[in-house]
Amino acid sequence: MNEKEFFRLALGLAAPWQVEKIEFFLEEKRLEITRNFPVGSRFPCPECGRSCEVYDTEERTWRHLNFFQHETYLPARQPRLECDEHKVGTAEAPK
Numbered sequence: 340m341n342e343k344e345f346f347r348l349a350l351g352l353a354a355p356w357q358v359e360k361i362e363f364f365l366e367e368k369r370l371e372i373t374r375n376f377p378v379g380s381r382f383p384c385p386e387c388g389r390s391c392e393v394y395d396t397e398e399r400t401w402r403h404l405n406f407f408q409h410e411t412y413l414p415a416r417q418p419r420l421e422c423d424e425h426k427v428g429t430a431e432a433p434k
Contacts, residue, residue: 355380382430391420
């Protein structure tokens, strides 16, 4: 098992989410685990659950529990969706 798979399992990421990059900053005592999804991924509408296309994303970063003594941050592109019924919505990003 490689480190990306290890952190994907540890964070409980489900498809289409995946670990894209892991950066460890020893001097700053900081760990960043960047999550992403493949182009063409679909997500459920937050209102009705219908599968929707991603039309845009917003870069966000969430603070996670420390990894030992290192602050842990989870950057990701949060998908914005276009639902036929509910128009624009934001998909949940795993935290």
